[in-house]
Amino acid sequence: MDFELIVPYIPNLRRYARALVGDRDGADDLVQDTLERAVRKFHLWRPGDLRAWLFSIMHNVFVNQLKARKIAPSVEIDEEMIAAHMPTVTSTDVMDLDRALLRLAPEQREVVLLVALEDMTYADVSHALGIPIGTVMSRLSRGRERLRRAMEGENPRGELRAVQ
Amino acid sequence: MTTDDRKYAEQTAQIKRRFDPVMTEPIPARMYLKSPPWIDYARAAVVFGAGIAIGLAMPDFKQTAPLTASAAQLPIRAARAHVVYSPEVRHPVEVDAKEHDHLVKWLSKRLDYPLKVPVLSTEGFELLGGRLLPGGEGQPVAQFMYQDASGKRLTLYVSRSKKGEPVTAFRFAREGSVSVFYWIDNDCGYALSGELDKPALARVASLVYRQLQS
Numbered sequence: 321m322d323f324e325l326i327v328p329y330i331p332n333l334r335r336y337a338r339a340l341v342g343d344r345d346g347a348d349d350l351v352q353d354t355l356e357r358a359v360r361k362f363h364l365w366r367p368g369d370l371r372a373w374l375f376s377i378m379h380n381v382f383v384n385q386l387k388a389r390k391i392a393p394s395v396e397i398d399e400e401m402i403a404a405h406m407p408t409v410t411s412t413d414v415m416d417l418d419r420a421l422l423r424l425a426p427e428q429r430e431v432v433l434l435v436a437l438e439d440m441t442y443a444d445v446s447h448a449l450g451i452p453i454g455t456v457m458s459r460l461s462r463g464r465e466r467l468r469r470a471m472e473g474e475n476p477r478g479e480l481r482a483v484q
Numbered sequence: 485m486t487t488d489d490r491k492y493a494e495q496t497a498q499i500k501r502r503f504d505p506v507m508t509e510p511i512p513a514r515m516y517l518k519s520p521p522w523i524d525y526a527r528a529a530v531v532f533g534a535g536i537a538i539g540l541a542m543p544d545f546k547q548t549a550p551l552t553a554s555a556a557q558l559p560i561r562a563a564r565a566h567v568v569y570s571p572e573v574r575h576p577v578e579v580d581a582k583e584h585d586h587l588v589k590w591l592s593k594r595l596d597y598p599l600k601v602p603v604l605s606t607e608g609f610e611l612l613g614g615r616l617l618p619g620g621e622g623q624p625v626a627q628f629m630y631q632d633a634s635g636k637r638l639t640l641y642v643s644r645s646k647k648g649e650p651v652t653a654f655r656f657a658r659e660g661s662v663s664v665f666y667w668i669d670n671d672c673g674y675a676l677s678g679e680l681d682k683p684a685l686a687r688v689a690s691l692v693y694r695q696l697q698s
Binding site for chain 1 (some may be wrong): 495683
């Protein structure tokens with residue numbers, strides 16, 4: 321059992337978790353839970369793509385956290401909550417990206433981020449999230465489009481925008 | 485790359501710019517101790533519970549089948565070939581990466597298998613080129629060589645697997661100072677060798693595996 325094999329992927333897991341969850345502490349909790357679970361299940365890892373395996377574990381942990389409401393679903397997050405969770409963000413641009421990401425449905429956010437941050441192929445994402453490739457493609461295109469609209473300031477759902 | 489990927493290239497770049505800095509943030513001690521408590525716990529659990537808890541609850545625990553003789557030879561041959569050719573200054577490869585198409589065509593023809601040459605630049609290694617070697621039973625074997633900016637070299641050794649030879653898991657071996665990750669799929673045996681530490685080599689090996697699968 322080579323736990324040290326997992327260590328090189330910690331930075332990748334943290335980067336993805338930060339983008340997925342939004343705040344640093346919540347993201348690192350997600351990483352920590354993922355690592356613990358990976359260690360418990362390491363004997364089940366079959367050769368090959370350790371990265372995909374770790375991301376699939378993170379996906380399961382994330383989904384469980386969503387269910388347990390440890391992370392509130394994005395649509396219900398209000399502006400104060402987001403602002404409170406991101407005290408370090410200064411640039412308006414970045415703020416817009418973070419906020420726009422959190423507005424995506426979690427399942428779209430996962431696909432968009434795995435492709436953008438990890439350069440995963442459709443097949444990789446399908447493997448990591450346990451969904452068919454067709455679903456990967458539709459979530460990706462919807463997620464990207466929604467993100468684009470949110471960042472360009474279109475506000476189809478008529479939400480209030482924070483005034484700086 | 486699809487049309488969609490091009491259309492959203494700027495969005496992707498923006499997401500990367502925003503979150504890439506997390507990669508180089510110091511890893512919290514709770515995750516990255518030399519021997520984190522969860523590792524100790526896991527080791528202890530495995531040692532004490534292996535016979536009872538795991539054995540009963542997880543029949544899947546059994547490791548893959550023992551290696552055949554030729555599979556056991558794979559990392560040894562690969563490591564030796566690495567030791568012989570990787571220090572070469574003037575002639576590390578027979579065919580230079582500049583002649584990429586020729587290199588792939590030639591070695592694919594000799595191995596009678598359509599070879600793929602992994603791209604490892606995301607891990608900092610560029611292809612230098614490749615050469616043809618004799619395998620254990622005189623069969624042709626391909627060796628691809630990579631180098632990073634510091635001059636450190638990796639070699640990927642590719643040999644056709646025999647008919648009916650069982651596929652093997654990702655395995656690790658050390659031959660002298662050379663670390664080797666190797667595995668055998670339905671068509672070929674692959675061994676990635678280098679004088680890197682195990683986690684760093686595992687990362688590259690995982691990338692190689694991923695590219696060869698897709």
